[in-house]
Amino acid sequence: MAKPAAKIKAKLTECNFINGEWRSPLSGEYLENHNPADARELIGRFPASNAEDVDLAVQAAKAAFQIWRKVPAPRRAEILFKAGEILLRRKDEFAQAMTREMGKVLKETSGDVQEAIDMTYFIAGEGRRLHGFTTKAELPNKTAMCTREPIGVCGLITPWNFPMAIPSWKILPALICGNTVVIKPAEDTPHSTYNFVEALIEAGVPAGVVNIVCGYGETAGAALTNHPDVRLISFTGSTDTGRIVATAAAQHDKMCSLEMGGKNVVMIMEDADLELAVEGVLWGAFGTSGQRCTAASRVVVHKKVAKKFTAMLVEGASQLRLGNGLSNRTDVGPVINQDAVNKILGYIEIGKNEDKAKLLCGGKRATKGDLKHGYFIEPTIFAGVKPNMRIAQEEIFGPVLSIIECHDLEDAVAIANSVKYGLSASIYTKDVNRAYRAMEDVQTGIFYINASTIGAEVHLPFGGTKATGNGHREGGTQVLDIFSEWKAVYVDYSGKLQRAQIDNQ
Ligand code: ADP
Numbered sequence: 001m002a003k004p005a006a007k008i009k010a011k012l013t014e015c016n017f018i019n020g021e022w023r024s025p026l027s028g029e030y031l032e033n034h035n036p037a038d039a040r041e042l043i044g045r046f047p048a049s050n051a052e053d054v055d056l057a058v059q060a061a062k063a064a065f066q067i068w069r070k071v072p073a074p075r076r077a078e079i080l081f082k083a084g085e086i087l088l089r090r091k092d093e094f095a096q097a098m099t100r101e102m103g104k105v106l107k108e109t110s111g112d113v114q115e116a117i118d119m120t121y122f123i124a125g126e127g128r129r130l131h132g133f134t135t136k137a138e139l140p141n142k143t144a145m146c147t148r149e150p151i152g153v154c155g156l157i158t159p160w161n162f163p164m165a166i167p168s169w170k171i172l173p174a175l176i177c178g179n180t181v182v183i184k185p186a187e188d189t190p191h192s193t194y195n196f197v198e199a200l201i202e203a204g205v206p207a208g209v210v211n212i213v214c215g216y217g218e219t220a221g222a223a224l225t226n227h228p229d230v231r232l233i234s235f236t237g238s239t240d241t242g243r244i245v246a247t248a249a250a251q252h253d254k255m256c257s258l259e260m261g262g263k264n265v266v267m268i269m270e271d272a273d274l275e276l277a278v279e280g281v282l283w284g285a286f287g288t289s290g291q292r293c294t295a296a297s298r299v300v301v302h303k304k305v306a307k308k309f310t311a312m313l314v315e316g317a318s319q320l321r322l323g324n325g326l327s328n329r330t331d332v333g334p335v336i337n338q339d340a341v342n343k344i345l346g347y348i349e350i351g352k353n354e355d356k357a358k359l360l361c362g363g364k365r366a367t368k369g370d371l372k373h374g375y376f377i378e379p380t381i382f383a384g385v386k387p388n389m390r391i392a393q394e395e396i397f398g399p400v401l402s403i404i405e406c407h408d409l410e411d412a413v414a415i416a417n418s419v420k421y422g423l424s425a426s427i428y429t430k431d432v433n434r435a436y437r438a439m440e441d442v443q444t445g446i447f448y449i450n451a452s453t454i455g456a457e458v459h460l461p462f463g464g465t466k467a468t469g470n471g472h473r474e475g476g477t478q479v480l481d482i483f484s485e486w487k488a489v490y491v492d493y494s495g496k497l498q499r500a501q502i503d504n505q
Contacts, residue, residue: 007475013044013194016053016214019060020207026052031187031216036103037324037374038333039251043101046190049215050246051223054182057211058229061153061180064208069150069178076176077127083203084120086115088197094164094195096326101191102163103333103375106324116168116196118458119475123166123172125489126480130177138504141494150178151255152231155224157184157217157245161238161291161338163192169462170234171200171210177484182211182230186237188336190214218240220273225307228252234482235259236293238396239421239467245468255471257482259463261395262293262423262455267412268309268437270302272428276450280313280428286320286379289335291398293444294424294454298385298392300412303405310383310403317379322366324374334375335398339462341365341375344398351382351391351400358384362399387415395421409434414442422465424453 014030015022025047030503035041047053063401069078088096091113098109132147156170167183185193193212200210203249225233225248236259249256266284268277271443284296301309322329335341345365362380366488377399385392385402392402400408406412416425416438427438434451445464456462461473472482492498 003289004119009255012190013046013191016047016057017194017197017210017212018053018057018065019064021213024058025215026051026056027215031214033101033188033191035100035374036188036336037326038143038370039375040373041100043191046214048417049213054066054184054213054223054227057154057182057213057223058153058227061182061211062283064206064459065150065152065180068175068180068206068209071178073127073130073176073178076178077124079204080120080124080127081171082264083199084117084124086199086202087117087120090195090199091117094192097195098163098189098192099333102135102160103190103325103336104291105330105333106328108288109325112162112165112192115162115165115458119165119168119172121302122458123176124171126176126477130480130484137490138500139492139494139498142490142492142498144491145489147487148177148480148491149487151483151485152179153229153459154179154181154232154483155184155227155230155314156220156236157183157224157233157235157237158186160189160286161293162185163189164196164238167193167196169458169479170236171196172481174234174483175205175209176445177480179232179483180209180211181190182213184213184224187216189346191213214387218407221245222248225249225254226252229273230254232252232483255482256470257474259293260468261421262292262464262468263298263393263395263419263421264296264424264444265298265300265416265426266453267416267425267427268301268305268306269409269427269429269431269434270304271413271430273430273450274305274309274312277309278316280426280452282316284426284454285401286332286399287454289332289377290401291335292454294456295397295398296453297401299401299403300406301403301414302412303407306403306405310360312419313382313403317361317381320379322371322376322378324370332379332399335377337375340398341377343496344377344396344400347391347394347396347398347400347420348380351385351389351402354385354389354391356384357382357389357402358388358389363443372446387418391420409438413438416442420467422463423468424448426451426453430473445469458495
């Protein structure tokens with residue numbers, strides 16, 4: 001096995017991590033990471049890397065690939081199991097750091113770190129499987145088998161809303177399959193990626209196998225997607241950026257997996273347990289301040305219960321306490337940055353101007369007391385929304401929920417499917433027949449019955465249909481299909497030339 005990467009001496013957030021060393025960026029430039037709950041607080045300066053920095057990291061990953069691909073998968077897994085233990089030990093510390101850099105409340109950042117821990121153990125288990133298969137050949141004295149092979153250097157581009165979980169979804173399966181990686185974390189949340197990689201280093205991941213290049217999407221991200229030695233790009237982010245990434249990947253014949261936007265829906269039938277549904281919608285719409293890719297941003301409710309449900313929901317939303325996520329009195333933290341504030345308030349204005357949409361609560365930036373130093377937006381609910389309105393069609397990525405009334409299940413399903421995305425959907429009903437029909441007919445990659453649209457578990461495939469993705473699934477053993485490619489092997493023990501499709505006619 002290759003020598004272990006250098007141990008971290010101190011927090012070196014001003015450096016990239018390349019070939020087992022913390023290195024200042026060749027660009028000489030930095031970006032600042034601030035706490036969204038109080039923008040006066042600087043989390044740290046991180047590299048604003050350029051194409052040369054990216055090249056250094058890719059060359060390191062390329063060289064390390066030749067060693068790492070030969071390490072038996074169960075040995076790679078042992079390192080990951082160790083990383084899981086380290087993450088568990090440092091869970092509280094990493095969750096606190098994540099709340100400071102990203103804003104979501106502590107119980108959610110603990111969940112984010114836990115998801116990385118779950119993923120670590122789950123994927124480490126795959127080190128002793130990585131199953132291929134055998135099959136019969138069409139000629140006598142000949143057999144065939146298929147094995148998973150590593151791909152090479154993987155470029156990973158991640159967003160800020162799950163700052164540790166999403167990097168873990170990509171780095172770990174890439175490593176177990178024998179690939180090496182260069183990760184470009186989101187500008188707003190590099191620190192959590194550093195923490196995750198620190199755990200991998202301490203666990204003994206060899207130099208060059210995992211590299212971090214921090215920086216802006218348009219420079220560092222683009223340099224990675226355009227680098228000829230990067231064989232695969234795995235991207236999570238907005239649909240617009242995903243399209244740019246996919247286009248660049250196509251120019252270099254790279255493999256490319258995309259995980260993009262959503263406009264997720266909760267359908268509430270007239271027989272639903274309304275209290276349960278209200279709880280689920282509040283959690284789905286306003287947890288993480290609505291900034292999950294699976295966040296509920298539309299509720300389609302049967303007209304018979306719409307009034308009652310809406311009153312209960314508004315009552316619940318008005319009790320949610322905005323604040324710093326480090327306080328256990330806080331239900332809803334800030335949104336990520338000023339651009340997010342502008343975008344979300346812009347959509348609220350659009351909603352207010354859309355014919356018949358009625359603002360029931362929220363609708364403003366919260367600026368009372370210390371909140372004025374952060375990016376807080378009140379939980380916002382619109383009623384009377386029509387399915388084709390912009391607030392019902394476009395991804396807002398903030399605490400804004402649209403309530404749409406429906407006549408029956410068919411109507412609800414049609415509304416659910418009327419958006420360009422297809423990530424997550426849910427239905428609240430006590431009627432098993434309707435639940436199953438909805439499950440079958442709603443065009444999403446994830447579906448919940450009597451639960452909200454959020455809460456994916458790592459051992460199930462995660463991803464969406466339509467403009468949400470390009471057909472791949474992260475999580476589950478399905479993620480191995482992203483990070484490995486199949487090799488078909490024919491073994492002919494007949495001792496003579498046997499011609500497929502010819503000699504067996
Ligand atoms: P969001 O709107 O959620 O911030 P983005 O899609 O803009 O999502 O960003 C997701 C990730 O993609 C981030 O790491 C960002 O830096 C990166 N990124 C943005 N633009 C590009 C680009 N042109 N090429 C490669 N990566 C990019």
